[in-house]
Amino acid sequence: MSLAYRRHLPIIITFIMGIIMILQYFIVPKQPVEPYQITMQKVGETLTNWANLLAAFTIGFGMVNIALIHSRHVSRKTPGQWYYSAWLLFVAVIMVIVGIGGEPALGINVSKYQYDWMTTYVFAALSGTMYSSLAFYITSACYRAFRARTIEATALLIVGFITLMSRTPAFQAYLPQVIEVADWINKYIVKSSFRGILIGGALGAILLGIRTLMGMETGYLGRRD
Amino acid sequence: MAKSPLEYIESLPREIIYTILIICLAVPLVKPLGLPVPISSRVKEWHQYVEGLPDGAYVLVSVDYGVGSLPALEPFMVATLHDLFERNVKVVIMTLYSDGPICYESLITKVNPDAYGKQYGVDYVFLGYIPGGETAMKAVAENLHAAVPTDYYGTPLNQIPMLKDISGASDFAMIISVTPSGDVAQGWIRQWVTPYGITYMSCVLAMMMPTMEPYYPAQVKALTDAGRAGEYEYLIGKPGSGIRKLDAFSVAHIMLIIAIIIANIAYFALKAQKKGGA
């Protein structure tokens, strides 16, 4: 019995939701006229909006997860970590307080300046920098690993060089032929290979979707019971 | 045992590589070389589609990037909004990223719609972050007012003049998405292009271009990468951050090409040395 409402019922709900969306796709035309089409459209729209609302709830998971992990570090005074964890929790709480007071849609508007300050000078700065620091690693990876050891590696290197040259404004201006070569490679080799990968990937995604709706793939349910 | 010069060059310490990279990127930013700015056909095509918008047309602009990729994507988005605001079109802006509103605030400050005589709620509006990813795209396409009750600032949509008569995708002439994510870029095709046939223009990071190429030009009418922001700025006569980066791109790319060639020469020279020694 307990497995019925812990596992089977959610799988049945997934199936029902999926079937309704699929029926909406096949039954409802662009301009629904029949009453059943209008009803189906309304049901589909409502469920889509419900899914979006539930997705909004999931954004808060990170905070809960991080709070659990780092509060454990603080309570156990993990050597070399607990003070970083304490700082993390402090900053997170400040951000939440300032954010609730500053987020326009929430209508409280007492800490808009502070909210903008933290998002611009702390969050945006750190996020942009984290993402951009990969430039270092890709450069050192190119220098250390890009060797023409085999014919395949040489071909990869040549295509890489041509592409890089075609995206270098100096070469674009003074050696425009490299753009034509790169465009040819892009139009006939890159596009075709990625089309093959896309078709194969789409087949896989469609099959995975069907398997999930039929309850054969249950990874989204989390831990096994 | 001390390394030979060839061995040292072949496995150059990463600190030296990083320092050379920073110099090659930073110096041209401060002291531009003044190299010519060639405009690619992709950017011209993008501009032509924007130019071809009829008066009063509604355009959905989706700021589908977060603060992590803001430095790369914002210049192109700024140039696009400059191009749109020069015309008599209605711009509905939204985002599918939770930190998208921060990007919007940064972007709209740089664009300054007031300078074009554009009024919020009449000529442009920001719907804020809509959670759900592809289901959000679907919801907005089917019924905008049911999907998004208020704009970013909490004003009900039926009180916003330009949105009163807008129901969904079929009321839009174009959808523009600037995103680092292939899933998001493809999601717009699935939810807006395939069912409604809306003209779709996509700007992605350069590394996502190959994954989007198969959709061009049948499903994505204009496809370009954010690194071409400088070309777009030059084309529309609104120089900004994009143009400043072009010379730095030149120097850094040339540095990388030379570095890889030197590394390969060192590698083959060492190999020959070892063979000769053996």
Next chain:
Amino acid sequence: MADIWTECGIWVAAILTIAVYSFAYRDNPLFKFAEHTFVGVAVGYSFVQAIRGVKTFGIDHLTAGEALYIIPIILGFLMYFRYHKTLYWLYRYGISIIVGVGIAASFVRDIETSFLAQIAATAGINIIKADPAATLGNIVFLAAVATTLYYFIFTFPMLHTGRAKTLADAGRWFMMLAFGYAFAKTVVTRYNLMLGRLEFLLFEWLKLPK
């Protein structure tokens, strides 16, 4: 007063930027501090957006008279039970709606978008063109699509052995050239990102002339 805070903000952003970049040289306490600050601010911001999302897309609907919205609101709160030892299964009801709706909305359209439309576009190619480079290109194009698809057929192992292996090898070669192209584009992307941050450091922090 606002100017002092703006200047303060620029210095904080610059110090945090340099702290993150210092990791490229070696791990150090400054980087760890910046990393933990980033995680703290990011989760805090996400939580605020979650509150905003629930209010805008849930509570506002409820107060407007759409009583049915109480169902996803309750299910949404139940989703936080995923961290509970014994009641973790309560979160599955909410996630099953997200997954069911999301997957179906996506894959039914994917059949048309990424499967049928791509096949139609490939089949509709006029191979012979006036330009010999374009004609050669079209032949290469069709060969590349076919051999790339062939490469991924693993159901029948004999397709990757003997003479038949040539087709799979051809697919592999085409993909390798495509990935070489993609890798170069990745370099362009990363440099673009780094230039954005360097612009901030040079022009907003150090106030060098533009």
